[in-house]
Amino acid sequence: MDDHVSGKGLKRAELARRTGCNLETIRYYEKITMMPEPPRTAAGYRVYDERHVARLRFILRGRELGFSIDDLRGLLGLVDGGRQTCAGIKAMTERHLADIRAKIADLQRIEAVLDSTAAQCSGEQVPECPVLEALAAR
Amino acid sequence: MDDHVSGKGLKRAELARRTGCNLETIRYYEKITMMPEPPRTAAGYRVYDERHVARLRFILRGRELGFSIDDLRGLLGLVDGGRQTCAGIKAMTERHLADIRAKIADLQRIEAVLDSTAAQCSGEQVPECPVLEALAAR
DNA sequence: CTTGAGTCTGTAGTGACTGCAGACCCTATT
DNA sequence: AATAGGGTCTGCAGTCACTACAGACTCAAG
Numbered sequence: 270m271d272d273h274v275s276g277k278g279l280k281r282a283e284l285a286r287r288t289g290c291n292l293e294t295i296r297y298y299e300k301i302t303m304m305p306e307p308p309r310t311a312a313g314y315r316v317y318d319e320r321h322v323a324r325l326r327f328i329l330r331g332r333e334l335g336f337s338i339d340d341l342r343g344l345l346g347l348v349d350g351g352r353q354t355c356a357g358i359k360a361m362t363e364r365h366l367a368d369i370r371a372k373i374a375d376l377q378r379i380e381a382v383l384d385s386t387a388a389q390c391s392g393e394q395v396p397e398c399p400v401l402e403a404l405a406a407r
Numbered sequence: 408m409d410d411h412v413s414g415k416g417l418k419r420a421e422l423a424r425r426t427g428c429n430l431e432t433i434r435y436y437e438k439i440t441m442m443p444e445p446p447r448t449a450a451g452y453r454v455y456d457e458r459h460v461a462r463l464r465f466i467l468r469g470r471e472l473g474f475s476i477d478d479l480r481g482l483l484g485l486v487d488g489g490r491q492t493c494a495g496i497k498a499m500t501e502r503h504l505a506d507i508r509a510k511i512a513d514l515q516r517i518e519a520v521l522d523s524t525a526a527q528c529s530g531e532q533v534p535e536c537p538v539l540e541a542l543a544a545r
Numbered sequence: 546c547t548t549g550a551g552t553c554t555g556t557a558g559t560g561a562c563t564g565c566a567g568a569c570c571c572t573a574t575t
Numbered sequence: 576a577a578t579a580g581g582g583t584c585t586g587c588a589g590t591c592a593c594t595a596c597a598g599a600c601t602c603a604a605g
Contacts, residue, residue, distance in 0.1 A: 282551070293594055296553095301592090312601055314552060334517045338592070359528035366521045373514045376507055379472045383504045390497035420582070431563055434584095439561090450570055452583060476561070 279317040288325045295325070303328055303338065303345070335369060417455040426463045433463070441466055441476065441483070473507060 285292045298304040304325060307315045324345075331341045340361065423430045436442040442463060445453045462483075469479045478499065 280552075291594070294592085297593060310601095312552085313554095314601080332592085334520060335514075355528050359525055362521055362525040362528070366518065366525060369514055369518050369521065373511055373518065376473075376511045376514070380504065380507050380511065382472060383500055383507065387497055387500040387504060390493050390500070418583080429563070432561085435562060450583085451585095452570085470561090 277318060279322070281315050281317070284317045284321060284325065287322055288329060290325055290329055298325070298328065301338070303342065334365075336365060340365065415456060417460070419453050419455070422455045422459060422463065425460055426467060428463055428467055436463070436466065439476065441480065474503060478503065 279287065281295055282292060284290070285295060295304065299306060304321065307317050307321060309315060327345070328341055331344065332338075336344070343361065344358065417425065419433055420430060422428070423433060433442065437444060442459065445455050445459060448454060465483070466479055469482065470476075474482070481499065482496065
């Protein structure tokens with residue numbers, strides 16, 4: 270073991286497990302500079318610590334909330350720079366919130382169409398299916 | 408002009424305009440066999456007719472409603488084959504509806520998080536921004 | 546000392562497009 | 576008839592955010 274101090278020095282798989290991130294995605298985030306290059310063991314194995322865990326969780330959570338990689342780069346830039354203009358973050362969040370709401374509205378419209386057309390389906394083998402007609406209609 | 412009969416024989420740009428589809432996407436749909444290869448003029452220009460318009464609208468509408476290309480391939484296969492088992496289509500639609508509903512639920516959860524955290528933003532330049540903390544939290 | 550699991554690298558594939566370069570072609574104007 | 580401009584053709588590269596793989600290496604356990 271390169272480290273035997275309790276809890277310190279995670280390998281890639283361990284970081285993946287602790288964050289729920291896909292193994293390869295960690296390497297990908299490093300490549301696109303979303304994650305810093307971690308120190309390595311003599312053999313070249315990546316060694317992560319708690320700050321890496323926190324940062325990766327931040328990224329994953331942001332992605333879960335629908336922020337793009339670029340949005341998160343902005344957010345992380347603020348964190349890294351230390352000068353967090355809360356107003357800026359708020360504005361960004363609110364833009365994003367508007368996006369989310371638009372998406373919800375879209376999906377609800379789709380839901381209504383699908384729901385009403387599926388309800389009309391007899392299940393029989395008929396030449397015209399209401400779902401197909403709903404798709405064809407304009 | 409290759410055709411001068413009213414309304415017949417659309418060129419690619421015209422099909423794009425009439426359906427709202429991107430010009431290149433038409434060619435893409437042809438390549439992945441979602442759209443049939445249309446007849447060509449002597450010079451090699453694609454010539455579309457009303458059936459192409461209808462089919463492309465069907466595809467675009469389906470995509471708008473969140474069906475994948477593969478879903479639509481299935482749907483179109485039924486249409487093309489003539490043997491439309493309405494029950495099958497209904498089942499597919501209902502699976503898809505469940506997906507849509509799950510997506511709506513997800514987005515609403517995200518909306519709630521973003522909304523409440525953005526609301527806490529003072530707009531001042533503080534060391535800790537609630538949005539950032541919401542992201543970091545787990 | 547071997548075996549099996551984990552890690553390393555670079556690269557290719559995914560889905561659903563979108564964009565571009567360079568060669569043709571067609572129409573209208575000079 | 577020559578030319579200028581648009582539209583169209585082709586193949587291929589790029590996008591986004593990953594995900595998967597092949598082949599070489601390293602490490603700990605039996």
